[in-house]
Amino acid sequence: MHITKMHGLGNDFIVIEERVADPAGLARGLCRRRLSVGADGLLLVEPSGCADVKMRIINADGSEAEMCGNGVRCFARYVYDRGIVKTPDMAIETLAGVVRPRLVVENGEVAAVRVDMGVPSFAAGDIPVLADDPLDFEVCGQRAASVLCGVPHTLVPAGDLETADVDGLGPRIEKDPLFPRGTNVNFVRLIDRHTAHMRTWERGAGRTLACGTGATGCAAILHKKGLAANEVDMHVEAGILHIELAQDGRAFMTGAAAYVFEGETV
Numbered sequence: 215m216h217i218t219k220m221h222g223l224g225n226d227f228i229v230i231e232e233r234v235a236d237p238a239g240l241a242r243g244l245c246r247r248r249l250s251v252g253a254d255g256l257l258l259v260e261p262s263g264c265a266d267v268k269m270r271i272i273n274a275d276g277s278e279a280e281m282c283g284n285g286v287r288c289f290a291r292y293v294y295d296r297g298i299v300k301t302p303d304m305a306i307e308t309l310a311g312v313v314r315p316r317l318v319v320e321n322g323e324v325a326a327v328r329v330d331m332g333v334p335s336f337a338a339g340d341i342p343v344l345a346d347d348p349l350d351f352e353v354c355g356q357r358a359a360s361v362l363c364g365v366p367h368t369l370v371p372a373g374d375l376e377t378a379d380v381d382g383l384g385p386r387i388e389k390d391p392l393f394p395r396g397t398n399v400n401f402v403r404l405i406d407r408h409t410a411h412m413r414t415w416e417r418g419a420g421r422t423l424a425c426g427t428g429a430t431g432c433a434a435i436l437h438k439k440g441l442a443a444n445e446v447d448m449h450v451e452a453g454i455l456h457i458e459l460a461q462d463g464r465a466f467m468t469g470a471a472a473y474v475f476e477g478e479t480v
């Protein structure tokens with residue numbers, strides 16, 4: 215099977231165009247670090263009846279996610295570079311709805327991708343947490359806030375990201391009963407109204423170097439709470455995601471998307 219390895223600020227994916235009979239089983243096999251290709255998830259290219267193309271995201275544990283911010287930047291570059299989609303502005307169907315990436319092409323190369331991520335939702339029917347106040351509740355002894363940004367996200371304020379217990383608290387919060395669908399967990403240190411640093415434990419994938427929906431959702435939480443302006447640089451372990459929060463509530467995420475290798479599985 216032909217595979218293309220890509221990453222968005224270190225959040226890495228295996229892109230597959232061929233039809234896959236058992237996506238969950240394939241993800242659990244191929245995503246294993248050292249024993250196989252290694253990745254945070256699979257991105258499957260499929261035809262769409264309502265957009266230019268459809269993207270499916272299969273986490274490393276085999277679970278299927280509704281959306282993936284870093285993944286959709288990689289996916290948009292992939293389908294454009296291969297002529298599957300002929301325009302740098304495109305519509306990509308996901309389980310969370312249609313998202314609209316715009317490729318920033320410089321000297322014939324995709325330099326970055328700006329994605330209209332839609333509206334991070336604090337609406338009662340969307341809130342991923344069973345808490346009276348989704349912007350301020352306690353989970354596993356931590357103050358937290360939650361938002362739906364394609365997928366469930368929880369922000370845990372952290373004074374020092376070097377000592378934050380990401381790998382200990384992350385999985386506990388991910389699977390806490392407060393979250394019926396589980397949650398991604400983002401430990402965030404606010405630097406100023408335009409800058410935050412974050413580390414992420416992802417639902418279905420564990421510790422990742424970056425999380426696009428997480429950076430977007432956490433910027434939306436900080437803005438909603440009056441702690442951040444409407445443009446925020448979210449510093450993740452392997453780079454920076456620029457988030458813009460428009461007046462109409464839509465969020466735009468801009469970041470890189472890189473190729474690593476092309477190959478054939480054995």
Ligand SMILES: N[C@H](CCC[C@H](N)C(=O)O)C(=O)O
Binds near residue numbers: 279
């Ligand atoms: N593991 C996540 C999906 C991928 C999100 C992340 N990689 C991103 O860049 O948005 C979940 O199951 O909710």
